Structures are given as C-alpha cells and as structure tokens.
Amino acid sequence: MIPKIENFFSSKPMEQPQDEDVELKEPANEENVEVRKITFHEAGFRDGSRNSGSPLALSICLNAIYAKFQNEEKELVEKQKQAKEPYLNEKSEKEIEIKALAISKTNKEEQIKTVEGNIRLVKDTIEDLKFEINDLVRNPEKYHISASKGASTKFWIGLIILLPLSLYLFTFYISTSYSAFFKQFDATSTVIMNILDSKAFEKAWKDGGLEGAFVTFIPFVFLGLGYLIHMFGENKSWKNYTKIGLLFLTTFIFDAILAYQIEESIYKANREIDSPPFNLWIAFSKIQFWGIIFAGFVVYVIWGVVFDFIMKEHREKDKIKHEQQRRQKDIQIHKDRITDIESQKEILITELANIKESTVKAEGRIIELQRIIDSVIIPTKEYVLYASEYVKGWITFVSEKLRISQTEKNNLQNDCIACYHENLKNVGASDDAQNAVYLPAL
Template identity: 70%
Template sequence: MEMTGHIKNLLRLKNSADMVALETKLMDDDSMALTTTELEETRKRTYHEIGYRDGNRNSGSPQALSISLKAIYAKFQNEEKELVGKQVKIKEPYMNEQRNKETEVKALLVTKENKEEQIVRIDEQIRAVKDVIEKLKFEINDLPRDPKKYHIDAIRGASSKFWIGLIILFFISLYLFTFYISTSYSAFFKTFDPDSNILMNVLDPKAFEVAWRNGPLEGGFVTLIPFVFIGLGYLIHMFGEVKNFMSYVKMALLLLITFAFDAILAYQIEDKIYDLSKTMDSPPFDLSIAFTRIQFWGIIFAGFVVYIIWGLVFDFIMKEHKERDKIKHEQDLRNKNIKIHQERITELEKNKEVAIGELNFIKESIAKVLGRIAELQRIIDAVIIPTKEYVLYASEYMQGWITFINEKLFISRTETENLVGNCIDSYNTHCESVGAREDSQNAIYISAL
C-alpha cells in the first residue's frame, strides 16, 4: 500500500524538480525501488498531463505549442542533467573510449620518440660515412707524397724516376732499332762497296728503305729482327722476377744467345769487310782472324752492350712501374671504397626519408587521436540527451495537447483536423530542430549547458 501511495503522489507532480527529486529518492531507497518500466510509465503520464494542461492554457494554438515544446525540451534537459548516475552510465562508453585513446596516444608518443631517435642515428651514420669519404679523398692525394705513412712499401717520388727512365728507354730503343736494322741488312743482304768507307758499309742509313725496295722478305726481316732482341730483353726481365737458380740459368742462357746473335752479325759483316781488302796471299777468314779485328768487337759491343743497358733501364722502369702500381692500387682501392660509402649514404638517406614519412604519419595520428580525445571530453562535459527517450516523452506531451483539442475545444471537425495538423507540423519541426528522430534508436543529442 505504501508503494501505491508513492505512485499516486508521483502522478500528481507538475514540475520537473519535484519529479526528479522523487525519482532520485525512489531509486536510492531499496525498500521503495520502482522498476525502470514503472518509472518510464510514470514519467510518460506526467508529460501527458503537462501537455494536456498547457494545451488548455493556450487553447491548442500551434504557435504556443512550438514555444511550449522548447520549454519541454529544456525541462527534459534539466531532468537528464540532474540524473547524474544515468549521465555517467550513458557517458561510460565515451569515457572508456577516451581512456583507450589516451593509452593509444602514450603508445604513439613512445613510437614517435623511437622514430626521432632512429632519424638522429641515421644522421649520425651519414655524417660518419661522409667523414670517412673525406679521409679517403685526402689519403688518395697524400699517398704519392708519403706512402710509408699508410704502410705501403713503395718509394716516394717513383713517378719522376719512372718518366725519366721511360724517356731514356725510348731513345735507347730507337738506337737499337736503327742499329739492328742496319747491321742485319749489312750482314745478310748488302753487297759492300770497296769505294765506301767501313762505317758506311756497316751502318747503311738507307738500309730500311733499300730492304723494302728489294722485296717484302728483306724488308720484313730487317724490320722484325729488332723485336727479337727486345723480346729477349723482356724474357730476361721476367725471369729476373723469380729469384731462384733456374731463373738465373735461363737469364744466363738468354744473355749468351743474345751475345751469340750479335757475334754472328759481327762475323758476317767483318767477313765482307775482310773480302774487300784480302789478297791472294791472305788466309781464309775464320774466327781466329775475327777475334783479332777491332771492327768485330766494335760491332758486338755497339749492339750487345747497349742491349744490356736497355735491359737494365727496362728492368728499372718495370720496378718503378711496380712501385707506381702499389700506390695506384691503393688509390683505386680507396676510390672503390668511396663508391661503396656513397652507395651506403644513398641507402641511409632513403631509410631516413622512409623514417621521416613514418614520423609524419605518427604525428598526424597523434593529432587525430588528441582531437578525438578533446571531442570525447566535450561529450563527457556536456549533457547527453537520449534521443529515443525524448521522442517518447515529447510525443506524450503532444498527445496530451491533442487530447485537449479533441476533448475540450468545441469547434467544427474540419477546424479540429486543421488545428491538429498544424500542431503536428509544429511538433515535427521542433523534433527536427533538436535532432530527435524516432528511427534513431541509439543516437544521442549533445547540448553543452
């Protein structure tokens, strides 16, 4: 009976403050607690009664209805604002989302710091690689001046010695080509002229021209024979590169062959010279006679000794070239390392660009999440109006208003229908203006009060 008395008293309430106070009391008192359905029914009846009363006061005017609905919406807002527990429950999903977003921001900030540290590390790596490149460039320029500084077993200044030796070798080679072309032509093809002096018979300035004029066999022989001696000199150098007994034996044999070749040329020439001056009593020319002739030894030493000099100069140049090769090899090695480091810089710069792009994306994500957190905070700070509930109670108010029109206004049926239609239009306009729709089951309307 006591519970029934409370309900009857609730039906007679005319203002929102009394209703909210009683509703709170009923919800807080376990011994007098009403079910949610009973509270909704009681509240609906209250709004219906208020609508009926306001309709009576305003004779069902649509214009008055529009103003009254605004007051009803304000009343509903105040009621919802006073229901703290209900507001907390409605806002709970937004609070949970806000907490999740705050956790997400913390994770994003950690990721942002890590990405910034990664970019700093990449910059440091790029600077370190650039420093290495500058060091390598300095070493490339400094290597010829002081190879020992870089633990390279090469002689400083080898380049100048190399070029001086190369110039000397070039002129000695010209001498050997001239000498062997002339002596080989004189020894094997030329007929000596008794009226010419000995030197002109031995060293014919037109030997090359005359030999080719006489035919390709003579021309090819006198042209190619200097290369035989050059080849022998090259072989002697190559054998000298290997320091062992057999190499020395081979070098000795090559020198002996070269000496023998020069001796043959000298013998042939000296034989022709001897024939020009011999008499009937002169003995036949042989080695014993050749060994006593100064021209014989002069031809040998003019060829063989200069050939030995050529070989020594060639060997010296090759050694100098080897010294230059050591330095050049180290320079080439450093140039290759520079290219490798430059490729490394390119790779690091690409990684940096990717990291910067990821950092910008993280910053954008943080900004979006912070914006959502601020939006959620505005929702939490505002009064949340359950749309479906407001439509429910506003429609009850509207029914009360229309009930008065139908029951208490004594006007024609047509006038009644027009008046009700205008009131319904005012009601729909109001619901649209406050964002309340019957099909928005879970939608809410936010108003910052």
C-alpha cells in the same frame, strides 16, 4: 498552464559511442512507461484547454517540459553513469593509444638520429678517402705502400731515354744484319760504309720479301731477349739469375756472329793472293770486330737496364694507382650506402609524421569524449515518446473541445504539429540519434 522556464543549457546532437552494442537501461518498467505516457497525454489535454490550443503556448510548454525532463535525467546519477560508460572506456583506450604512440614517437626520433649519425660518418669516411687519394702520391709509405715518391717523373725520364735507344737498336741491327747476310762488299768502300749501310732497309726489300722481313724483324729478337731478362729478374732466385746470364751470353754470341760475318766479308773483299784464310784469331785482331760487338751489345745492355728501371717505376706507379682506384670504388660504395640510408630516413620521417598525426587525432577525440563525460546525456528518444503524448493530448483538446470551425481546427492542429517538430529539432531529437549531449552554456 505550465509557466515559462528559461533554458539555461545549450545543446547539440550527441555523437554515438564507438561501441554500437551498448544499450542504455531504461529507468522504469513498461507499466511505469505507460502510466507516464498517460500522465503526459492528460497534461497536454489540460494545458491545451487552459491555453485554447495556442501554438505559441504549446511551444513554451514543450520547452518547459524538456527543461524539466533534462533536470530529471541529470539527477539520475546511475543512469548517467551507464550512459557515459562507453565514452569513458573509449577515453581510456585513447589514453593508452597516446602512450603507445608517444613511445613509438620517441623510438622513431631515436632511429632518425641514429640514421643521421650514420650518414655523417659515411660522409666523413668519403672525405677521408678523397684526402688519401690526393696524399697517396706524396706519402705512399704513410699508407703502408712500398712505392717511391716521384715514381711518375722517373718513369717519364726513363721512357724518354728508352725511345731513342730503341730506335738506335732498330737501326743498328737492321744495318748489321743486312751487311752480315745479304750485302755484296766492295773493296773500294770504306769500313763504315761496309758495316753501316744507310739504305739497308730499302735494299733488303728490293732484294726480296724474305730479305726485307728478316732485317725488319730481327731487332725484335734482341728486344724480346731484353724483355725476358726483365721478366726473369722479377723473381730473385739462382735459377733465374742463371737464365739471365744465358740470355746475355746468347745476345753477345749473336752480336759476335754478326761482327764475324761482316769482318769475313770485308776481309774477302780486300784479300790479297798471299793473305791467309780468315779465321777467328784474325777476327779478334780487328778493331772493327769489337766495335760492332760493343756498338750493339753494350747499347743493348744499357737498353735492358733502362727498360727494367722503367718497368719497376711503372710497377711502383701502378701500386699507387691501384690504391687510388680502390679508394674511388670505396667512395662509390659509400655514396650508394648514403642513398640507401637516406631512403630509410625518409621512411622513418613519414612514419614519424603519421604517428604525430594519429596522436593529434587521439588527443582531439579525448577532448571530445571529456566534453561528453562532463555534460548531461539526455535520452532523446524517451523525450520524443513523452512529448508526442503531450502533443497528442493538446491536439485532442483542439479536435474535441474547442468550438471553432473545422478549417480553423485543421490549421491550428497543423501549427501545433509544426511547433512540435520545431521543438524536436531544437533539442536535437531525431530518428538517427538515441541520445543527445548538453553542455552548460558559458
């Protein structure tokens, strides 16, 4: 009987190497294998006879055989080296992979830092633009904008002045145009009543649609002339100055015509038998003639100056407003840019997380491979081959030499087979595993 041997090793099924094409070389040729099988068969027969086929003794003997087999395999240095070669290769590949992942990790972290720096720069630019929007009104020259400070205040003051002047011109020209072209003068009326008729607009529309439309729209003629004067004044040139002079002359002549018509109608209404015919010299001698001209023309000139001033202030105001709007658009563009950069950052963070995860997996695999390399690799299929022969010899003794009933033999044989399978399970020998890895127990 083979003496009881304590098992100083713990075991687990070995992980198959990733390179499935690697085949472990057998230490002996087929003839030696057959001889060794016969030797194990005979040893099983002999030990079975010494222990009367006891299943308990078989279990102890199988443990001893495996311990001996394990020690023999441990001493086969070249065979162990060949068995561990695929694991060494895989470990080298994983180490190279970890180095590459470390480089990728560093690159991704640098890219993330660069992206974060870009985001900070864009946000700082947005803050600067917001400050400029508020500061443009106070300090336009700081941003090389030729706009006066307080343009908005001047604009509103000019507009407040322009509105009543416009209403005055509407009233004046409606009244004077009605008096000049449509009114029937009365010698009993005062001069003011003949020149300025408070009901001129109403009377004109009562006289007919043509008369009403004429007195309604004639003020726009003068306002249009004032607008043209402003437009020609936009571009400084002798040609435009000549046009402006002609427009002023036209307005003056038109006012003079209105004054002449009114004075002529008044003169005829108050004419005596010996009075001379009305002429230009008589008109020039009448104070109300010049009063009508200056009450219209001078106010018109004032209106034109105020209108021109308002338009210039509005243009100054528009410069600042345009710059503010341009900066608002720039802010929106920068915000969209931040969104795009943050999307890139999220992608980089995801890629960095994947790199770290792959690194952890590779490091874990290296630890597993190193444990395999530091352990003893046992060819479990070889052990199954020899252990089965040993059990066959043991059962052969039970079947042929042991003098007991057939039922007892069958039960004993079944118990021996169960011990055999239990031993294979304990040592990690199965149909799926060609080798097993055994680590020294602490």
